[in-house]
Amino acid sequence: MMHGGPRRSFSRRHLLAAGGAVAVAGLVPAPWTRCAVASYAMTVSLVARPSKVSMVGANYPETEVWSFNGGVPGPEIRVPQGSRLRVEAQNALGRETTVHWHGIRLPNAMDGVPYVTQDPIADGGRFVYEFDVPDAGTYWYHPHFASSEQVGRGLYGPLIVEDRKPIQVDRDVVWVLDDWRLARDAQIVDDFGNLHDMAHNGRLGNTVTVNGRIPGAFKVERGERIRLRLINAANARTFALDFGGHKPVVVAYDGQPITPHEPSDGLVVLGAAMRADVVIDMMGKPGERYVVTDRFYARAHYPLLDIAYADAPLRERPLDAPMSLAANTMPEPKIEEAERHRMVLGGGMMGGMTGARMGGRFMDMREMMHNGKAWAINGVAATGHMMDPLLTLQKGRSYVLMLDNQTAWHHPIHLHGHSFRVIRRNGKATPYSEWRDTVLLNPQDQADIAFVADNPGDWILHCHILEHQEGGMMGIVRIA
Numbered sequence: 001m002m003h004g005g006p007r008r009s010f011s012r013r014h015l016l017a018a019g020g021a022v023a024v025a026g027l028v029p030a031p032w033t034r035c036a037v038a039s040y041a042m043t044v045s046l047v048a049r050p051s052k053v054s055m056v057g058a059n060y061p062e063t064e065v066w067s068f069n070g071g072v073p074g075p076e077i078r079v080p081q082g083s084r085l086r087v088e089a090q091n092a093l094g095r096e097t098t099v100h101w102h103g104i105r106l107p108n109a110m111d112g113v114p115y116v117t118q119d120p121i122a123d124g125g126r127f128v129y130e131f132d133v134p135d136a137g138t139y140w141y142h143p144h145f146a147s148s149e150q151v152g153r154g155l156y157g158p159l160i161v162e163d164r165k166p167i168q169v170d171r172d173v174v175w176v177l178d179d180w181r182l183a184r185d186a187q188i189v190d191d192f193g194n195l196h197d198m199a200h201n202g203r204l205g206n207t208v209t210v211n212g213r214i215p216g217a218f219k220v221e222r223g224e225r226i227r228l229r230l231i232n233a234a235n236a237r238t239f240a241l242d243f244g245g246h247k248p249v250v251v252a253y254d255g256q257p258i259t260p261h262e263p264s265d266g267l268v269v270l271g272a273a274m275r276a277d278v279v280i281d282m283m284g285k286p287g288e289r290y291v292v293t294d295r296f297y298a299r300a301h302y303p304l305l306d307i308a309y310a311d312a313p314l315r316e317r318p319l320d321a322p323m324s325l326a327a328n329t330m331p332e333p334k335i336e337e338a339e340r341h342r343m344v345l346g347g348g349m350m351g352g353m354t355g356a357r358m359g360g361r362f363m364d365m366r367e368m369m370h371n372g373k374a375w376a377i378n379g380v381a382a383t384g385h386m387m388d389p390l391l392t393l394q395k396g397r398s399y400v401l402m403l404d405n406q407t408a409w410h411h412p413i414h415l416h417g418h419s420f421r422v423i424r425r426n427g428k429a430t431p432y433s434e435w436r437d438t439v440l441l442n443p444q445d446q447a448d449i450a451f452v453a454d455n456p457g458d459w460i461l462h463c464h465i466l467e468h469q470e471g472g473m474m475g476i477v478r479i480a
């Protein structure tokens, strides 16, 4: 199996690795060895608590947020591939919470889903997460308890798993994107969970931040090669970034390597929770500025930030070095033999869904809305904490899930505990069969995803527009 053994063997490995560090340090060249040596447990402590941050600048009061360790985003956790991560999570929020490790293929008990994989962490309580990180890439962490409000108030942070053999770049940069609904006094508008957001596009805000603040200029030098790790931590907003004449080359989606390519129209599209690693050769003119624009929503394009060039170039021609990342460790699904299941997404305004099963009986749309729900998967709206599985899969078998969006809205659908290949869209094979953990479905879209059900447990499948998730677009995939 891909995961480490029980705790017992962990302490032995820990000692071996630590001993190894003493013995070989300085003898074998970096960087691979440095990673190998470092791959014993790394311990991080996260405290979820209210705090204040300067988000919109000095002319406004600080914004009251909920944060990990006082900052938005929370601390960047960076670990070498194959190492073990131990996180001591403390809850000082004044309400229950959990931490979920989005995209990491870890043992079910560490997945951070309240009532499904663990009890919520009580206020004043603590929970230790400990797991191996099998795959390199760009991930993130966030609560999975009352997610719309908790993530929406700022609880999230980047989790970077370093490649054993990194590609050559001048800088590795992380941009965590978020979208906030702020009032004039720079405070978060307290209308989480309203039915309008839930039944439409989710909680779209009015203030977009990069790494927790309204971004200033991003300074570069001509000729510089940058690996930009984009993480969409917004509750609902989809981004389509236009880099103002630059040519972003996508090298990974959701942490997983893909054949390096320029995306169609040059736009890097990220639904909620999705990540993209792009390599950009900064070939603009010294001293000039270029605007990065978000073009996702028609009639609502806006400039995100400026790329500002230094007066002196770093180099005249782009670096001549490969961009392909080494493959990760997911087992290859056997598509021919795979068992296939259709998952129909229904509900929302203008969707034509008449109702769904909720808490064991059929409710019409009006009654659903009255009970705070508007969405369903295969005719079931998720309610309460205990859910019957939507699907029960056999451990080790290959599966194709045919996601069928019968709604008028976008849905970034996320499966926990696995990465999957997106093999078909709207009846056509996809050009790269890319691996992902979250797939964005346009209105009325269909997408087939394929994976080996190798990780036992009850895993959540849900829309990552957090208001849709809370509105019922969620279910359990059981692997036994």
Ligand code: C2O
Pocket: 100, 102, 142, 144, 273, 414, 416, 460, 462, 464
């Ligand atoms: Cu990003 Cu169910 O999670």
Ligand code: CU
Pocket: 410, 411, 412, 463, 464, 465, 468, 469, 473
């Ligand atoms: Cu959705």
